Amino acid sequence: MSTAANTRSRAEEVIARCNKLASFSEDADSVRRTFLSPPMRDCHREITTWLTEAGAEVTVDAAGNLRGFYPSAQVSAPRLLLGSHLDTVPNAGAFDGILGVVIAVVLLESLEARRLPFAIEVVGFSEEEGVRFGTPFIGSRALVGRLDEELLNRQDSNGVSVRTAIKNFGLNPSELPRAMLRDDTLAYLEFHIEQGPVLESLGRSLGAVETIAAQTRMEFVFLGRANHAGTTPMHLRHDAIAAAAEWIVAVERTANNHPGLVATVGQIQARPGVTNVIAAETRATLDVRHKSNEIRDSATDALGRLANEIAERRGLTLQQRVMLSQRAVAMDSFLVDQIQEAIRSTGCQPHRMTSGAGHDAMILAEKIPSAMIFLRSPGGISHDPAESVEVEDVAKALECGLHLLDQLANSSELQKRKCRA
Numbered sequence: 001m002s003t004a005a006n007t008r009s010r011a012e013e014v015i016a017r018c019n020k021l022a023s024f025s026e027d028a029d030s031v032r033r034t035f036l037s038p039p040m041r042d043c044h045r046e047i048t049t050w051l052t053e054a055g056a057e058v059t060v061d062a063a064g065n066l067r068g069f070y071p072s073a074q075v076s077a078p079r080l081l082l083g084s085h086l087d088t089v090p091n092a093g094a095f096d097g098i099l100g101v102v103i104a105v106v107l108l109e110s111l112e113a114r115r116l117p118f119a120i121e122v123v124g125f126s127e128e129e130g131v132r133f134g135t136p137f138i139g140s141r142a143l144v145g146r147l148d149e150e151l152l153n154r155q156d157s158n159g160v161s162v163r164t165a166i167k168n169f170g171l172n173p174s175e176l177p178r179a180m181l182r183d184d185t186l187a188y189l190e191f192h193i194e195q196g197p198v199l200e201s202l203g204r205s206l207g208a209v210e211t212i213a214a215q216t217r218m219e220f221v222f223l224g225r226a227n228h229a230g231t232t233p234m235h236l237r238h239d240a241i242a243a244a245a246e247w248i249v250a251v252e253r254t255a256n257n258h259p260g261l262v263a264t265v266g267q268i269q270a271r272p273g274v275t276n277v278i279a280a281e282t283r284a285t286l287d288v289r290h291k292s293n294e295i296r297d298s299a300t301d302a303l304g305r306l307a308n309e310i311a312e313r314r315g316l317t318l319q320q321r322v323m324l325s326q327r328a329v330a331m332d333s334f335l336v337d338q339i340q341e342a343i344r345s346t347g348c349q350p351h352r353m354t355s356g357a358g359h360d361a362m363i364l365a366e367k368i369p370s371a372m373i374f375l376r377s378p379g380g381i382s383h384d385p386a387e388s389v390e391v392e393d394v395a396k397a398l399e400c401g402l403h404l405l406d407q408l409a410n411s412s413e414l415q416k417r418k419c420r421a
């Protein structure tokens with residue numbers, strides 16, 4: 001078989017395996033695989049078979065992360081981490097997270113027992129989406145030592161704590177420190193579907209992520225006065241829905257006027273919610289993201305001031321609170337350049353981009369050089385059964401991955417930048 005035909009058949013195998021893993025679900029008719037749920041065991045078993053055949057030694061750490069160690073020629077060689085997450089949202093597709101793990105497995109297979117100057121550890125993170133406990137990144141937090149008592153005691157909707165979930169899966173929470181990154185870890189690389197329409201709109205297969213966007217989530221409550229919709233003249237109203245509506249349109253306009261800024265009011269609730277009553281209260285969420293912390297902060301401040309002005313002019317009061325504030329995380333510049341070069345070697349034009357969504361790479365970047373490669377998402381669709389990936393793009397990702405491994409094997413730079421843990 002020619003190299004191209006070989007890569008294509010490996011890419012088809014990647015997609016077939018992702019579809020196979022999607023059959024391990026908590027729900028009968030759709031994909032849902034949350035942290036340490038029973039189907040996660042089936043998922044582990046299947047991937048363990050592949051990893052073992054590829055020459056890796058497989059363990060499950062105390063946070064439920066699947067870890068496959070593919071040794072180097074030298075016994076004491078440092079290790080490179082390749083991975084993504086194995087959990088899903090409810091009614092998920094087959095590729096978000098899982099694709100990155102399966103690509104890592106198939107990259108090991110593609111080495112055909114060839115040894116590199118570093119070992120490779122494939123990591124299938126147990127939890128990234130935050131579905132079961134309302135807290136994301138439980139798997140990758142364990143690697144950077146951020147699975148603290150507060151998080152271990154957090155409970156799911158059935159009153160089961162993270163700690164108990166770990167025990168119920170047959171794991172030992174007291175062994176969590178052993179899940180942490182070893183200080184001989186060189187870097188972390190993650191392949192992931194883009195989950196957005198940018199690469200598709202540019203007609204490109206692969207993107208090099210240079211930043212994971214800063215993110216703020218807030219809640220705004222406009223407090224007006226309920227009154228009769230028939231007897232209260234327009235100029236004597238304090239309408240909480242109309243005030244919120246004016247602000248929501250301004251949120252959209254503000255984002256349109258700042259390149260790279262995205263701002264979303266994703267949820268509104270009004271009370272009392274009656275056809276013939278002027279609304280007394282409207283609650284609205286706000287989600288603001290940008291690759292620059294400063295631009296995210298100034299946009300968030302401006303939108304807060306605007307809400308105040310609108311409320312004041314209309315005789316309403318306003319409450320606002322921050323629910324989440326996450327700083328932008330830069331990917332490692334050396335790795336991003338290496339990824340660009342590896343993408344070029346496949347004959348594709350690379351695209352440097354910001355990830356609007358959070359990823360495990362953002363957590364690992366706290367301790368080790370980390371970077372991500374995005375694959376084009378057809379239709380920009382994710383977190384939905386219609387989520388897909390093109391076989392050509394997976395083939396390019398595999399090619400890119402092999403180039404990248406060879407580039408890193410021939411570079412002394414990575415050794416210098418190793419673990420800051």
Ligand SMILES: [Zn+2]
Binds near residue numbers: 085096097128192
């Ligand atoms: Zn994901």
